[in-house]
Amino acid sequence: MPKMKIALALTWMLLLITIISPTASQAWLIYHKPAFKGKVIDSETKLPIKGAVVVVVYNKKLVAGFEPITSIFDIRESLTDDEGLFKIPSYTTAINPLSVNTAVDFIIFKPGYGAYPGGGIAPSGMNKDDTELFFSEDFGKERTIRLLTPSVRKKALGGGPDWIWTKVIFGIVELPKLKTFEERKSNTPSLPDNNNFLDKQKILLRLINEEQENLGLPKTHEGR
Numbered sequence: 001m002p003k004m005k006i007a008l009a010l011t012w013m014l015l016l017i018t019i020i021s022p023t024a025s026q027a028w029l030i031y032h033k034p035a036f037k038g039k040v041i042d043s044e045t046k047l048p049i050k051g052a053v054v055v056v057v058y059n060k061k062l063v064a065g066f067e068p069i070t071s072i073f074d075i076r077e078s079l080t081d082d083e084g085l086f087k088i089p090s091y092t093t094a095i096n097p098l099s100v101n102t103a104v105d106f107i108i109f110k111p112g113y114g115a116y117p118g119g120g121i122a123p124s125g126m127n128k129d130d131t132e133l134f135f136s137e138d139f140g141k142e143r144t145i146r147l148l149t150p151s152v153r154k155k156a157l158g159g160g161p162d163w164i165w166t167k168v169i170f171g172i173v174e175l176p177k178l179k180t181f182e183e184r185k186s187n188t189p190s191l192p193d194n195n196n197f198l199d200k201q202k203i204l205l206r207l208i209n210e211e212q213e214n215l216g217l218p219k220t221h222e223g224r
Helices: 002-020 128-136 152-156 181-187 202-214
Strands: 029-033 036-042 053-062 069-079 085-088 091-095 099-101 105-109 142-149 162-169 172-175
Touching (some): 029 053, 029 099, 036 128, 053 085, 053 202, 069 091, 069 202, 091 099, 105 128, 105 202, 128 142
Parallel strands (some): 036 172
Antiparallel strands (some): 036 085, 053 099, 142 162
């Protein structure tokens, strides 16, 4: 036990030293995101959708220059099970202090269904931070959340959008069944990153290729 306490104390000391170090290239901070979970169901039948891919795109923002630059930090993916459920573990790693955490992006896709976001049905108007809460806290429970909604009165006055507080069920996403070729063709999502993270989005790529093949279209990244 004493050795463990000493090692832990040394770890915290090194972390503190690196945080306050004037040499940016040697200083590091912590990047953390919670576990994400949810359930994907058919919007008409309300039955669970098995085999939908859920992709979490972890982003960071570089704040060293005049204009902050957002880029992808990492990607994780998972498949929904027989009950339409998915869970992606929490994520913690080191990040350079010139970069800061930003909200993640979510993609949910299965051939033949409307993709999320865009074609999927979830509370409309959530900002990215609230979307993280939607998939990480109180799954299956009704919670009140602030949603962005267009305001006719404010638009007429040249103002901005309005916000309303609305009760929603956290973590539930409904995907509509697509019926026409055009609906399915325009629904296929793009890969979050076409170069650096292909090995971390294999399921998404496989399902995109499957849908392209079903529609008689060229595959994305042929041969993968």
